[in-house]
Amino acid sequence: MEDIELQKLWAEIDNKLEQAKLLNLQSWALNLQNKEAQQMAKAQHRLRRVTHFKLWAVVLGIVWAALLLFLVFNHLTWQGIFFNISAGTIAALTILAVVVYIWHIVLLKQVDESNTIAETQQTLARLQSSTIRIAGIGWLQMPFYATFFITPAMLHNAGAAFWVIELTVTGLLTSAAIWLYRNIHYRNMHKKWFKILFSSPEWTQVIKAMEFLQEVDEWKKTEFAG
C-alpha cells in the first residue's frame, strides 16, 4: 500500500469522526467559560491530589525530623550518646528524603504539556520514578533503630549474649541497608528480588514509569536507516 493511500484512508477516518460528532467539544469548551466545568476540573483535581500527597509527605517528614532533633537537643548527655547519634542520623536521613521530595514537587510543577513530547514525557516519567530513590534513603535508617536504646552503662553491664545478638542484628541491618541503597536502582528493576520488594500496587505505577523512562530514552536516540 502506497503512502498516499494510507493518508487517504486516514482522511476518511477523519471525516467519519467529524461527521459523527460523538464528542461534544464545543459544549465542553463553553463550559469553561460558564464556570460549570466540573468535569474539566477532574484533570486539575487529579494533578492537585498527587501534589497534595507529596506535600503531606513533606510536612510529616519535617515534623518527624523536628521531633527527633528536639529529643536530641534535650538529651545532650554522655548517657544519651547512642540515642543522639541514632536519632540524629535518622533525622538527617529524613531531611534528605524531604529534600528529594521537594525536588519531586518542583519537577511536578515544571511539567509543561506544551513542550515537545520527548521532553514532557521524560520529565513526567523521571518524576514518577524518582520516588524509588526515597525508598533507598529510607532503608539507610534501618540500623539506627537497633542502636538508639544503648547506653554507656550497658557497655559495662550487659552480658555477652546481649552483645552477640545486638551486634549481629546491627551488622545484618547495616549490610542490608547498604546493599539495598546501592541496588534499588532502575537498572535492577527486572530482577526478581526487586519485583518482590516493590510488588505492592503503589509501586506498580513507579515501576511502569521507570520502564517508560527507558522507552523514552530509547525513542530519543537517533536511528539511521539501513
Added chain:
Amino acid sequence: MSNPPGVNEDFLRLIQQNSGIIYKICYTYCTDRNDREDLAQEIIYQLWKSGKSYDATYKFTTWMYRVALNVAISFSRRRGKASSTISIDGNNIDVEDTAEHVHDREEKIALLQQYIQGLKELDRALMILYLDGKAYSEIAEVTGLTETNVATKISRIKEKMKQKFSGIKK
C-alpha cells in the same frame, strides 16, 4: 471558581476549527467511549491552561498537537493499553489478524486504525502526525526528535504496516 482568564472567543474558535485533531487523538488513544470523553475534556482543559504560555511564533496546530498528544500519552499510560477492537460509528469491529475476510474499504480503515492503536504510545503520536500529512520538520518540532530520527522511525513503522496490509491484498 473564577472566570477562566484564557477562555475567549478566539480560544473557542481555534478549538472548533481544529477539533479534528482532538477527535483523531481521542479515537487513536482510547477505544472506550467514556475514556474518549474524559480524554477530550482533559485535552481541552490543558489547552486552556497552557494557552497563557502559547508562543505565537509557533503554528497554533503545532502547539495544539504537542499539548493534545502529551495529554493523550499520559492518559493512555494511566489507563493501560488500548483494546483490540475499534469503534468509529459506535459499533465495535473485531479485526482478525490473518485478515482473510477483509475486503472492503471500511474494513481497511478499521485495520489501519487498529494497527495505529496497537503501536506504542510514542510511535502512535508519530504516525498520527505523519498520516495527518505533517512535514518531518513539523513532526520533529512536536516530538522533540531530530528529523533524521523521525524519518527513520516512520519508515520502519510504515514498512511493518505495509507488510501487514499486504496480507489482505489478495
